[in-house]
Amino acid sequence: MLDKSYEPQKNESLIYKKWEENKCFKPHSDFDKNFAGENYTIIMPPPNITGQLHIGHALNNTTQDFLIRYKRMKGYNTLWIPGTDHASIATEVKIIEALKKEGLTKEMLGREKFLERAWLWNDKYGGRIKTQLKSLGCSPDWDRCAFTMDEQRQKSVLHVFKKLYDEGYIYRGEKLINWCPTCKTALSDAEVEHVDEDSSLWYIRYPYEDNSGYLVVATTRPETMFGDVCVAVNPEDERYKDKIGKNVILPIKNKKIPIIADDYVEKDFGTGVVKITPAHDFNDYEVGKRHNFEPIKIMNLDGSMNEECGKFNTLDRYECRKKLVEELKNLNLIEKIEPYRLPKATCYRCHNAVEPMMSKQWFMSMQEMANLGLDALNNGELEIVPNRVEKIYTHWLENIKDWCISRQLWWGHRIPAYYCKDCGNMMVELTKPSKCSKCASTNIEQDSDVLDTWFSSALWPFSTLGYPDDTDDLKKFFPTSTLVTAQDIIFFWVARMVMLSKKIMGKTPFSKVLINGIVRDDEGKKMSKSSNNGVDPIEIIEKYGADSLRLSLLFGNGTGNDFRFSEEKILEDRKFINKVFNSGKFLELVLSQTYETKLDDTKLNIFDKWIYTKLDETIDEINKLVDNLDICQAVNKMYSFVWDDFCNYYLEFTKPYVYSDNQETRANACAILKDVYLNILKLLHPIIPFITENIYSNFTNEMLISQSYAKSIGTFETESQRVEKIISLIQKIRETRLSYNVAPSKKITLVANKNNISDKSLKTVEEAKLVLSKMTNIERVDMVENINSDCIKFVTELGEFYFYKNEVVDTEKEREKINKDIEKIVAEIKLLETRILNPNFVSRAPKELVEKDKSRYEFLLTSKNSLEEKLKELN
């Protein structure tokens, strides 16, 4: 028995348990090695263990679950691999915050104890994420759940690192890198965010060596002048042409530095003179390299100045700036200070300023990798939906620089490089060497750095399948099929997965990438932890059920478009689920009033044939739409099929049969109704799995999740068209009744002219009699020889029909109505005339279209004539 009303909270967790117990989420091939279905694999973007999932994750995972459930029912050998990400820097920041509340720092704890904390953190939050995914109804294979730091994934990381190191793609060197003085670690370019900030442009006088005046330098960072190695001008700049090669005196330091020429300098900006500080600016680094200057480091890793800065030593860089500018002013070396807005580089995790610093780090050489990534797209091995995102991907790869992969953090994959403390030899090995390969010393220490968290993420498509081991999963499920993810991690993650999969596995890791839009709150702001407008999916699920949330996320949201989340939308969409539930109640009711019989497809009436035709069309369209990853439209199709075709029409059509006095008719009609309804449950299962499973179990002993997808008996063109005509007749009768203000409860007579109606139409009306009386309150259909003025006429696609005037009356209303109708028709006629009277249209437009317009035109003309006649009669 179904519940009295739809109560999601009652059943969802029980249903989920049942699925899990019956191993419904596992690929068929786990049970049947010879399973013939094509493989369909999705790897879940592993959520960070930093906290809990938000609505954006819910959207992302609902989309994946939709695809997996759909493909599973379509007979594919489906595998969805879940997992979580250790999120090195993000998690470490969180743990440090938590420690701070206890009055602790990570140094006080020490590396080992700190890592213990981190693992505890993972237990807590990783676990919570899994619970959330389960509440949402996600159906990944939990037995294959992966964590970027678990044993197998550590193994993958070690192997890839060593392989790339051995092949020369990974190297160690001292270069200018982005350094976060707050997190005290190196960052990759992708981890730096630019925020516009109000600052100043300082014009500083650098005296010429020969005391012949000043050269004025404009800078946004005066404090870096201690690291200046030269000043640069554009070689074409007439103002300074004769100064090139001369020297200026670097103020305060009183150091002689040369004036050089470099194309990099823009004549029109500032004074056209740039101070060059290679150790603390990326452009300057390049300029310095071109002109063979040794970078001079002037800052410590905590952002304070070093001994190069004389009395400013140990001052924080911003403090130093203040004092330095003061001093320069006193020395009359500041020409002017202009307000200036500049993009400030900040850390994507702690949001504090990032400093370019010279540092010894590990890098991955990216040029060749980037080409692999670009090839994947250009060869058609990879498609990104929506396509416009492909440009973002391409642009990034085309401008890529070597990837700084080492981080001065503790939580992460420790770099497998070992140093001999005696001879300084470096070894990269899978396990710690027992002695130095050069001097045989046993005094060996591992590199203390860990890898960028995105290094392990980049291996996800094959690490989750068991790489480097030669596993069955890897052979069977790699490359995967569809990746569903968000736009903001295209660089961090998607591009790197493509590159490394191609490099390591020789294949593009997935053929399609579906990019979800951003989830916004009901005011249109991006949902994020920092703006504190995030919504916990669990809260919504507890209130409205997981199905309601899922439907709301998938319904009415264009592919890749941003999505505005609101509880109101859930309330609106939830009505659909209620509708599905209630139609199930109806089926239950009628089944209880008859004996059960098998579906006999020789006993289909025209209405049955119509609904099967509609079902067939719907399934076909959904198929195409899902293949194009247009889930929004697919859900739309399901929605209107279920609500409009099935609930509004078919259920009414079939009522005379399921309530028939003839027991056999009843039983047959019920069998058909049941079949159609169960197909609807199959259709909807990927969107709203819980309720459909719940209802399905009420009617069968099987589990819906494991059924094959909806399938129609077939398409019945002629019958279907006849029913379409009946529907338009019904609409016309309803409309006409209403326009004459006939009370809905009043039974009236439908009249047709024997001499003026085709046999076909007559037959159709005959078949529709029962339905018409039920749906339009027509008591009987009169066939008359002659129509007199006691009747009012209306035109339908089945021909002309009439009502008896004395049953509907009210001439004034009628006149109004007719005039209005004529107005409408005339407007449409005019529109059509602009086409069919246009020789260009007739000659150039497709023939079918011209024909269609012409016949429509004829129809409108006769309709208009008959209305005008009627009007005359009234007058």
Add this chain to the structure above:
RNA sequence: GGGAGAUUAGCGCAGUUGGUAGAGUACCUGCCUUACAAGCAGAGGGUCAUAGGUUCGAGUCCUAUAUCUCCCACCA
């Protein structure tokens, strides 16, 4: 500075090869008709941001402009 997206009914949105503007919700009218008032049946409501262009025909293609949003970026 560069790039992308958005602009369609009061509201939040859909509209995939150019062919008479769509659903939901709200509002209005009438119905508690034995699945469902979280419902049913109807009605109204749109120069598809603006200006040009291509075309027999443009919400859809092209070119500008405006407003909003996002991404990228080292002009010191």
